[in-house]
Amino acid sequence: MRFGPFTVLSELDLEVRAGEVHAIIGPNGAGKTTLLHVLAGDLLPSAGRIRFDGKDITFVPMYRRARLGLGRSYQIARLFPGVTCQQALQLALQRDSPARDWLSRGRCRLLAERALSMLETAGMAQCAHQETTSLSHGLQKQLEIVLALANEPRLLLLDEPMAGMSASERIELGARIRLLAARQTIVLVDHDIEMVMSIADRISVMHNGRIVVEGSPSEVRASRIAQAIYLGAANA
């Protein structure tokens, strides 16, 4: 992946197996977010291929990738100004019904009710009528995940879902991700190494746009390169 003269990702080969939680860690600027952008279709790679479920999706636009079952949350929660949480979730839910259903009052009410009950399940019922952008940072990130999960994606890409959250929120979210992991393939980018180690089946360590180490949590923990890069950069 290149931005003008800057090569941000190169010689990168990532394979995520169905059913696993695959964590990507690495210092700031390593290219983790860019990698997720490329996977989700936010950015078109300047070279290389992306396959999902055996299909080549390199040139499939983002909205169609989402429909194929690729859900994602963004590192920077910038949701929908002027739209309430319930509406945002209703929006996510109505995606798969034909546009003429969007005009039906009964159908909309039904989806609105489903949206509300989903927010209740997520413990966010009290935010239902608040504007998405008026929520606290932690709640916005939580809502992101609820939105991404609304259509039961087969692959969930989470970009630093815990960044900016309080310690208790982190623990709660960690437990949720573990729960999700039973049903979903997840690519998890995060800085909280201990959390990542305890959730992930496999870990890729990125540095300067490359994956330098890949393996099980214990393998990565033992790797000298990973320690050097990660701890070195983190302490710098």
Added chain:
Amino acid sequence: MVRSGGRERATTAVVVLALLCPLALPDFYLYTAADLIIWALLAISLDVLLGYAGLPSFGQAAFFGVPAYTIGIVVSRGGPLTLAILAAIAALLVIAMAVGYFATKTGGVGYIVVTMLASFSLFQLALVWTGLTGGENGLYLPRASSLAVLRVRAQYLVVAGLGSAVLWASRRLARSGYGLALAAVKSNERRCRALGYNVERIKLQVTLVSAGIAGIAGILYALVERALAPDLLGPGLSTEVVIWVLLGGAQTLVGPIMGAALFVTLKQVLNTFESYPLVLGLLFVAVVTWAPAGLIALRPPGRRRRRSPGGPRPSPPETGLG
């Protein structure tokens, strides 16, 4: 986004008043009222696009003038009215598809540029292609193939009936799940894509809907006013519509209707002063400065609602748009 009872009542009041006018007023005022309804429709057409979907069309007159001119062209050559209306719809569809496609494709500021260019070039074309359009002199529809065959009251009822039907449909659209998708596209395009929405298609669709509403206004104009001039296609009118919408208050439907009525009326009243555009311009600047949400957001000081410091006011659990 937040639905208020006051706006609900204002809408009903506007519609009822509009429909009651013909019962009380002499014929002359009916013409004026029908005119205002036609301009209001044009304002609604832009509010759907600019207010609800956030798409800044600066060429709305193209969608208004093309069907109007098509009717004029067919009818002035002796074609029957039904054929003229069908041709107008076809011409509108072609223009709206072309403008919508390119405006959406270029996106952002490109939307402004493409729509403005469409309006400007059609205006020039109408001036130059005198054989077809009558050039500067414009076209005049014969009485027999216009609404003038009806009595003034009946003419008015046709306009008012269509006008309220369009207003009603636009409100339905704004509050539906489709309106929600428009609001989301306006508020965060990229997120919409990430959720699986084909944003380009939605933009093209809403451009077509908006063009359709403007087209209804244009067709009514041709059939009621009967005199067509290139200005009806031009950047002047296109820009004026933007002012109506912002003046009254975008994304409210009622606001732009009021904006259109106020602006058009003031223009007629102030017409006698040479510097009237300056007065209108200052009014617009004042509103944008002190009431950026438009005139409809102004409330008498005593009744101004206090905002709770934490977040926006709650909206009802339905789609809550409008």
